[in-house]
Amino acid sequence: MPDLLTSGHIVDAALLIVAAEAGLLVLWRRRSGPGRGALLVNLASGACLMLALRAVLVGAPGYWLAAALAGAGAAHVADLWLRLRSAAP
Template identity: 95%
Template structure:
């Protein structure tokens, strides 16, 4: 059990769940769910944060963590932009 937590495999499982969630949300959107873009950039932000955690747990070089955090930041900015754009009159 400690290997599951410290080796990063638990993050791999969480990333698979996020990917499945994204697929289900895309299918749901076809049938009149909320906007796809906002949901996907929100999921992308979280997935990038988990990828950064995975990089740290796996002992990857620091640039992988920096790339993951940059991706999370970019997805967060996109999420904010979509939310503010839809709230504007």
């Protein structure tokens, strides 16, 4: 069990689940509901945070951690922008 955690494979499994979730949501939202953009940037933010966790777990160079965190921040800003834009009168 400790090898599963320290190797980063647990994060890989979680990322596969998020990718499957994104695919299912895109297919489901094709027919009805709000736009897919807000859902996808929200998932992208979480996926980037998981990539940052994986970088720490496997001892990756610091620039991988910084890139993952920057991606999470950019996706978060995009998510906020989409939400605020849709809430505006």
